[in-house]
Amino acid sequence: MARRKKIYEGKAKTLFEGPEPGTIVQYFKDDATAFNAQKKDVIEGKGVLNNMLSEYFMNGLTNVGIPNHFIRRLNMREQLVRACEIVPLEVIVRNFAAGSMAQRLGIEEGTTLPRPVVEYCLKDDKLGDPLVTEEHIAAFGWASQQDMDDILSLALRVNDFLSGVMYAVDIKLVDFKIEIGRVYDGDFQRLIVADEISPDSCRLWDIETGKKLDKDVFRRDLGSLTDAYTEVARRLGVMPKGGTHMTRPTLVN
């Protein structure tokens, strides 16, 4: 591999300088972390699956007109994306109660929410990504009111798109997290969906059985994470129909 400049190493991805100005290469690692990196493991093949699934979802967003950072997949573990300034918020959309919301509010997991609920967390690992309100966001200048209007609209559009895509393959989109990037076109700035969309950042339950097909399999020790992600990829037609026991997933074009 040619030597290139590493920009940032995160828990699940490493970012390198891209071949042209304004581009970044996202390398998807096999590392899995949960509970703010207190639980860690290496899950063989996870990076390949997330690279391909994120490509699939981001291309889908492009096809329905939702702006995002994806340019093209480079190989099994890498994709070229547009460089952007990441807004320091995790944007969470929930359709059914689960995880921290179910705990915080004492709602049984799986309860249908009366409407999609959008939450914001400050991206700060040292603080454990605390939940913040729009008051905090405005007061500390993490995003402007116009940004927040655009972020809400993007988040709900992504939710409608992803819910439909998953429903078509008998999967319930319980909740997900996206990150938002700021890009500049001349004097104008606009916001786009960035980072990744994968089973690492969504809760996905089989509609019939309720079986979890997302990172909760790792968080809660429910079995093989690779099998769960391979099942999602197989249903979406991103992976070959060759069963769920491949340790080295291969791309079929």
Ligand code: UDP
């Ligand atoms: N999520 C994520 N990264 C985070 C926190 C949450 O991708 O740092 C996703 C998580 O996978 C789930 C949704 O956001 O799909 C809501 O997560 P929640 O607040 O319930 O937190 P968790 O229970 O995952 O700690």
